[in-house]
Amino acid sequence: MSNDKVKADLAAYEAKVEKAIAKFPERANIPKQRIYTPLDIQNTDYADEIGFPGVYPFTRGVQPTMYRGRFWTMRMYAGFSTAEESNKRYRYLIESGATGLSCAFDLPTQIGYDSDDDISEGEVGKVGVAIDSLADMELLFDKIDLGKVSTSMTINAPASVLLAMYIAVGEKQGVSADQLKGTIQNDILKEYSARGTYIFPPRPSMRLITNIFAYCSKNVPKWNTISISGYHIREAGSTASQEIAFTIADGIAYCEAAIKAGLDVDAFAGRLSFFWNAHNNVLEEVAKFRASRRVWAKVMKERFKAKNPKSWMLRVHTQTAGSMLTAQQPNNNIVRVALQTAAAVMGGTQSLHTNSRDEALALPTEDSVMVALRTQQIVACESGLADVIDPLAGSYYVEALTNKIEAEAWDYIKKIDEIGGAVSAIEQGYIQKEIQDSAYQWQMDVESGAKTIVGVNKFQVEEKPVEGLLRVDASVGVKQKKHLAELRAKRDNAAVKEALIALEKACKDEEENLMPHILTAVKTYATLGEICGVMRSVFGEYVAHVNL
Amino acid sequence: MEKRIRVLVAKPGLDGHDRGAKVVARALRDAGFEVIYTGLRQTPEQIAEAALQEDVNVVAMSILSGAHAHIFPKVVNLLKGKGMDDVLVVGGGVIPESDIPALKAAGIAEVFTPGATTGTIIDFIKENVK
Numbered sequence: 001m002s003n004d005k006v007k008a009d010l011a012a013y014e015a016k017v018e019k020a021i022a023k024f025p026e027r028a029n030i031p032k033q034r035i036y037t038p039l040d041i042q043n044t045d046y047a048d049e050i051g052f053p054g055v056y057p058f059t060r061g062v063q064p065t066m067y068r069g070r071f072w073t074m075r076m077y078a079g080f081s082t083a084e085e086s087n088k089r090y091r092y093l094i095e096s097g098a099t100g101l102s103c104a105f106d107l108p109t110q111i112g113y114d115s116d117d118d119i120s121e122g123e124v125g126k127v128g129v130a131i132d133s134l135a136d137m138e139l140l141f142d143k144i145d146l147g148k149v150s151t152s153m154t155i156n157a158p159a160s161v162l163l164a165m166y167i168a169v170g171e172k173q174g175v176s177a178d179q180l181k182g183t184i185q186n187d188i189l190k191e192y193s194a195r196g197t198y199i200f201p202p203r204p205s206m207r208l209i210t211n212i213f214a215y216c217s218k219n220v221p222k223w224n225t226i227s228i229s230g231y232h233i234r235e236a237g238s239t240a241s242q243e244i245a246f247t248i249a250d251g252i253a254y255c256e257a258a259i260k261a262g263l264d265v266d267a268f269a270g271r272l273s274f275f276w277n278a279h280n281n282v283l284e285e286v287a288k289f290r291a292s293r294r295v296w297a298k299v300m301k302e303r304f305k306a307k308n309p310k311s312w313m314l315r316v317h318t319q320t321a322g323s324m325l326t327a328q329q330p331n332n333n334i335v336r337v338a339l340q341t342a343a344a345v346m347g348g349t350q351s352l353h354t355n356s357r358d359e360a361l362a363l364p365t366e367d368s369v370m371v372a373l374r375t376q377q378i379v380a381c382e383s384g385l386a387d388v389i390d391p392l393a394g395s396y397y398v399e400a401l402t403n404k405i406e407a408e409a410w411d412y413i414k415k416i417d418e419i420g421g422a423v424s425a426i427e428q429g430y431i432q433k434e435i436q437d438s439a440y441q442w443q444m445d446v447e448s449g450a451k452t453i454v455g456v457n458k459f460q461v462e463e464k465p466v467e468g469l470l471r472v473d474a475s476v477g478v479k480q481k482k483h484l485a486e487l488r489a490k491r492d493n494a495a496v497k498e499a500l501i502a503l504e505k506a507c508k509d510e511e512e513n514l515m516p517h518i519l520t521a522v523k524t525y526a527t528l529g530e531i532c533g534v535m536r537s538v539f540g541e542y543v544a545h546v547n548l
Numbered sequence: 549m550e551k552r553i554r555v556l557v558a559k560p561g562l563d564g565h566d567r568g569a570k571v572v573a574r575a576l577r578d579a580g581f582e583v584i585y586t587g588l589r590q591t592p593e594q595i596a597e598a599a600l601q602e603d604v605n606v607v608a609m610s611i612l613s614g615a616h617a618h619i620f621p622k623v624v625n626l627l628k629g630k631g632m633d634d635v636l637v638v639g640g641g642v643i644p645e646s647d648i649p650a651l652k653a654a655g656i657a658e659v660f661t662p663g664a665t666t667g668t669i670i671d672f673i674k675e676n677v678k
Contacts, residue, residue: 107562107613111589119591122618123562196564196588236567323567327662360662362614362644436570443571447665456663465645472614546587548574 006037029450036396044399049294053348053389057297059290059402060390061348062313067386072344073351074376075152077319079104079129080363081476083139086129090144092366096373101182102152102353103140104128105162110197112158112532115480125476127363128154132484133527137165138172147175151182152227152317152351157199159186160208161531164519167220183224183273183317186212189250189422190229192542193431194236199532202423204507204539208514209254210261213268215515224273226254227317230292234277235323237439240284241405243277244292245412246422246431248299252413253422255304265304269311276349278340279321285340286392287401289316289347294402295409318349325360328455330466333357334371341379346392352376362469429547436548484527491525499524500534507538553677555606558586558595560623563613568640572608575666581606581673592619596626599635605677608669611641621654628655634678640664 017034026034044050051057054064063069076098079086090101105128108120114132115124124130131137141151146169155162163184167177188205191198198205209226216225230238230247238246251272258268276292279285296314300306320340325333334357344352354372356364364372380386392398419425426432445451452458499521506512521531557573559566566588577583584602586595599607607627611619620639627635639651640660648659658672 111562119562119589122615123613126614127563191564196566197562235565237571360642362642436574439567440571440574443575443666447667453663469644469646544587546570546585548570548577548583548585 003039003042006039010035010037010039029445036400038396040396040400041403044403049403050393050399056301056309056312058293058313060393062293062315062350066348066389067345067380068389071380071386072349073100073150074098074373074380075100075102075317075351075353076369076373077102077104077154077353078369080106080127080470081125081129081472082479083129083131083136087140087142087144089366090140093369093373094144094149096370097377098373100150100152100351101144103154105153105155106130107197109162109528110155110157112161112199112528112536114484114527114529115477116484117529121477124480125472130476130480131162131165131528132480133487133525134165134168134522135483135487135525137162137169141169141173145175146170146173147179149181152185153182154185156185156188156191156195156197157205158528158532159184160212160515160518161522161528163212163220163223164515164522167519168523177220178222180220181222183227184212185229185275186226187229187250187275189253189426190232190247192426192544193233193246194238194435195229195232198542198544200535200539201542202427204535205542206253206257206423207261207510210258210263211513211515213258213271214261214263215513216271217263217267221271223271225268225271227273227275228254229275231275231277231319233435234279234321236435237323237442238435239438240279240281240288241408242412242434242438244288244295244405245409246416246435247274248292248295248409249413249416249422249425249431251296252299252303255300256421259304265300265306266308266311269300269304269306270308270313273350274314274316276316276318276344276347277321278318278344278347278349278352280324280336280340282339282343282346283392283398284401284405285343286347287398287405289344289349290390290393290398290402291406291409292316293348294406295413315350317351317353318344318347319353320344320355322355322359325355325357326453326455327360328460328463330357330361332455333360334375337372338375338379341375342383342385345379345385346390348390358466358469361466363472365468365470429545433547487525487527495524496521496526496530499526500530503531504534504538507535552580552582553606553673554582554584554602554604555608555673556584556586556595556599556602556604558590558598558607558609559588559611560590560592560595560609560619561611561613561615562589563611563615564588565612566610568612569610572610572640572666572669576608576670576673579670592622592626595623596630596632599627599632600630604635606636606638606673608673609637609639611639611643614642616641616643616651617647620651620656624655636673636677638669638672640669
C-alpha cells in the first residue's frame with residue numbers, strides 16, 4: 001500500500017472518528033494521537049535505526065540471541081539487619097532459583113559511618129545490611145562461592161571500600177580478583193541529583209570513580225565498575241525521557257573524566273552498565289529501553305570514537321518502580337509488578353529485580369519476595385514474551401515512541417552540554433529542578449484525578465491495617481556496636497593506623513590511585529567509618545542547595 | 549494583615565528520599581504558607597534549632613528509612629525543651645499503621661502515609677495550627 005493511499009484512508013478514518021467522538025467523547029489525559037500508521041515511521045531507516053540485535057545501534061538488544069540463549073539474570077535486591085541475617089536471605093534466594101545476588105546496605109554504610117557513630121542511631125540494619133568492616137563482609141558471604149555467584153552492590157560514595165572488602169573476601173575463599181563477577185553502583189552523580197547518599201564533593205568523587213575504572217581494568221576485569229542509574233531519577237519523579245537523558249548525560253561525564261585521567265575509552269567503556277526503572281506505562285517503557293540503547297551507542301561511537309563494539313552497548317539492570325506501589329490494597333501491586341516485568345523483558349533488560357507487594361509499607365517478607373521472583377519466572381517461562389527477540393519492533397506506535405523519546409533525550413543532552421556537562425548542571429541545580437517539577441506535576445495530576453491510581457484516587461475500599469509486615473529487630477544496632485567494640489579490641493591497631501596514614505597521604509596526591517591503599521586498610525580490619533573518615537578529612541563533604 | 553503560617557519541612561535521619569518532602573514543601577508554599585526546607589540528613593537537634601531560629605508554627609518531617617520511631621519523638625522532646633510546646637508537629641513517610649498510635653502518643657499530631665494528598669496535609673495544618 002502506498003503512503004498516499006494510507007494518507008487518504010487515514011483522513012477518511014479521522015473524519016469518521018470526529019463524528020463518533022461528538023457522541024462518545026474520548027477519555028481525557030491520554031496521548032493525543034489515537035492511531036499510528038506507516039506514516040509515523042516513514043523516515044525511520046530500518047538498517048540504520050532499528051537493525052538487528054547485537055548490532056549497532058542495538059535498538060533491538062545488545063546480544064544477538066537475547067533470551068533465546070538464556071533468560072535475563074533474576075537478581076533480587078535484598079539485605080537487612082546483620083550480615084548473618086542477610087546471608088540467610090541470600091542463601092534462601094539462591095536455593096529458590098535466583099541467579100545473582102544484589103546487596104542492600106543500610107544508610108550508615110551507604111554514607112560511610114560505623115554502626116556506633118551517633119549519627120547512625122536508629123538507622124542500623126534498617127534499609128539494608130550493616131557493614132562496618134571486613135569481618136561483617138566475611139559473614140555476609142559465608143558459604144557463598146564468590147567464584148560462582150555474581151554480586152551487585154548498591155553502594156556509591158564508599159563503593160571503593162566495599163569493592164575492596166569483596167576482593168578481600170574472595171582472596172580468603174581462594175578466588176582471585178580476576179575471577180570475581182558483579183557490579184558496584186558507584187554512580188555518584190545521581191546521588192546529588194536524586195538519591196541523596198553522597199559524601200564528598202563532586203571533584204574528589206569523580207577521582208574515586210576513575211581510580212576504580214583504572215584499577216578494575218587491570219585487576220578485576222569481569223567487574224562492572226559502575227551502574228549508571230536512571231532508576232532513582234525516575235523514582236524521584238522524572239519522566240521516561242528525563243530518566244534516560246539525565247543518566248546518559250551522567251555517563252558522558254564519567255567517560256570524559258576517565259579519558260581526562262588518561263584512560264583509553266575502550267579500556268573501560270565495556271564495563272560500564274546502566275540501571276533503568278520499569279514503570280507503569282508498558283509501551284512507553286519498552287520504547288524507552290530501545291531508545292536508550294540507540295542514544296548510548298551513538299554517544300560512544302560518534303562522540304567518544306570508541307572502536308570496540310562492546311563499548312557501544314548499553315547493558316542494563318532493571319528494577320520495577322517502587323514509587324508506583326500503593327499502600328492501599330497491596331495485593332494489586334502484584335499485578336503492577338507483572339506488567340512492569342513485561343515491559344522490562346520486552347525492552348530487553350539484562351537483569352531484573354521485581355519489587356514485592358508490601359514495599360509501600362515496609363521491607364518485604366520472605367513470602368512476598370517469593371511472589372515477586374515467581375512473577376519473573378512466569379513471564380520468562382509461560383508468557384511467551386521472551387520467546388522472540390524484541391517482539392514489539394515494527395509496531396508503528398512503539399517505533400514512533402522510540403523515536404520521540406530518543407529526540408527528547410537528545411534535546412536534554414544538548415541543553416546539559418550547553419550548561420557545561422552533567423557536573424555543572426547538577427551544581428547549578430538544573431537537573432534537580434527538572435525532576436522536582438515533573439514530580440510535582442505528577443502529584444497534582446493524581447490529586448486532580450487527571451491520573452488514576454487504582455485504590456488511591458479511584459476504586460478505594462475501607463481497609464484493615466496489613467498484618468505480618470517485616471520488622472527489623474531494634475537490637476541490631478546494639479549487636480553491631482558490640483561486634484565493633486570487640487573488633488577494635490582484638491585487631492592489630494598499629495597496622496590499622498599505619499594503613500590509614502598511608503591512605504591519607506595518597507588522598508592528598510591526586511596522581512595516586514586510591515584502590516590499593518583502601519584494599520590494604522580493609523585487610524587490617526580498619527572500619528568503613530575510619531576509612532571514609534580519612535577521606536572526609538582530606539576531601540571535605542558535599543553540601544546540597546535546594547531550590548523548591 | 550494576618551500573619552502567614554510558617555512551616556519547617558525537614559528530612560531527619562539519613563535517607564535521601566526527598567521526593568515527598570519537596571512535593572509537600574512546594575504544595576504548602578503554593579497554598580500560601582511560608583516554607584523553609586532543611587535539606588537532607590538533619591539531626592533532631594538541628595531540626596529543633598532551625599524551628600526555633602525560624603520561629604515556625606509547624607514542623608513537618610518526612611522519613612522513609614524506618615527510623616521514625618526513634619527520631620520523631622526525639623524532635624518533639626527537643627522542641628519542648630526549647631519551650632516550643634505550641635508548635636504543631638506532623639510526620640510522613642513509609643510508616644506502618646501499627647506504629648502510628650505510639651507516635652501520636654509521643655506528640656506527633658498526625659502521620660501521613662503513602663497515598664495521602666497534599667490537600668489533606670494543607671487542611672490538617674490549617675485546622676490544627678495554634
